[in-house]
Amino acid sequence: MEELKPLIRIQEIDLELKKIELKLKREIPERIREVREGREKAEVLLKQVEDKFQANLKRRMEIDLEIKSIEEKIKKHSQDLLKVDTNEAYRALQREIEEEKEKKSRLEDEVLELLIQEEELQKEKKKAEEEVERIKNEFAEKEKELLKEEESLKARMEDLRKEREKLASQAKPSLYKLYIQIASTHGGIALSPVHDGFCSVCQMKIRPQLMEELRKGEKIIRCENCSRILYIPEPKLPEN
Numbered sequence: 001m002e003e004l005k006p007l008i009r010i011q012e013i014d015l016e017l018k019k020i021e022l023k024l025k026r027e028i029p030e031r032i033r034e035v036r037e038g039r040e041k042a043e044v045l046l047k048q049v050e051d052k053f054q055a056n057l058k059r060r061m062e063i064d065l066e067i068k069s070i071e072e073k074i075k076k077h078s079q080d081l082l083k084v085d086t087n088e089a090y091r092a093l094q095r096e097i098e099e100e101k102e103k104k105s106r107l108e109d110e111v112l113e114l115l116i117q118e119e120e121l122q123k124e125k126k127k128a129e130e131e132v133e134r135i136k137n138e139f140a141e142k143e144k145e146l147l148k149e150e151e152s153l154k155a156r157m158e159d160l161r162k163e164r165e166k167l168a169s170q171a172k173p174s175l176y177k178l179y180i181q182i183a184s185t186h187g188g189i190a191l192s193p194v195h196d197g198f199c200s201v202c203q204m205k206i207r208p209q210l211m212e213e214l215r216k217g218e219k220i221i222r223c224e225n226c227s228r229i230l231y232i233p234e235p236k237l238p239e240n
C-alpha cells in the first residue's frame with residue numbers, strides 16, 4: 001500500500017532513534033563510569049601502599065630515638081657501675097644494663113625488618129603508580145573514543161530527525177495521526193510487517209479473509225490482536 005511507505009520508513013527511523021537515545025543515555029555514561037571506577041580503585045590501592053610506607057618510616061624513626069635513649073641509659077649505668085659500693089647494687093645495675101642491651105637488640109632487629117618491608121613497599125608503590133598511570137592513559141583514550149562516538153551518534157540523530165520530518169509532511173495526515181496514536185500507546189511500535197501470514201510483532205496468525213484484504217491494499221488493516229497497522233513487506237532484492 002503506497003500511502004504506508006513513508007510510515008514504514010518513519011517506523012524504522014523511530015526505532016533507530018530510540019536505540020541511539022538509549023546508547024547516549026545509558027551505554028556511553030556506563031562505559032565512562034566503568035573506566036573511572038577502575039582508575040579510582042587503582043588510586044585507592046596506591047594510597048594504601050603510600051600510607052603503609054609512611055607508617056613504616058615513622059615507626060623506624062621512633063625506634064631510632066628509642067635506641068638512642070637506651071644507649072644513653074647504658075652509658076649512664078656503666079658510669080654508675082664505677083660509683084656503687086655494694087655488690088648488690090653493682091649486680092642490679094649490671095642486670096639493668098643487660099636488659100637494656102637486649103631491648104636495644106630487639107629494636108635493631110625490628111629496624112632491619114622494617115627496612116626489608118620498606119624495600120618491598122617501594123616496589124609495590126612503583127607498581128601501583130604505574131597501574132594508575134596506565135589506567136589514566138586508558139581512560140583518556142576511552143573517553144576520547146566515547147566522545148567521538150557520542151558526536152557521531154548525535155549527528156546521525158540529526159540526520160534521522162530531518163528525514164523523519166520530511167516523511168511526516170509527506171504522509172497522509174490522518175494516517176500519520178493514527179501512527180502516532182498507536183506508537184504512543186504500544187511501546188513505540190505502530191507498524192507490523194506480516195511474515196508467512198503472521199503478525200511479526202505479536203506472532204498472531206492473520207485470518208485468511210483479513211490477509212485477502214491486506215493483499216488488495218485498499219484500506220488500512222490492523223492486527224486484531226495487537227492493533228498494529230499491518231503491511232506486507234516488499235521482497236528484498238538479493239544483494240550481490
Ligand SMILES: [Zn+2]
Binds near residue numbers: 201227
Ligand atoms: Zn499483532
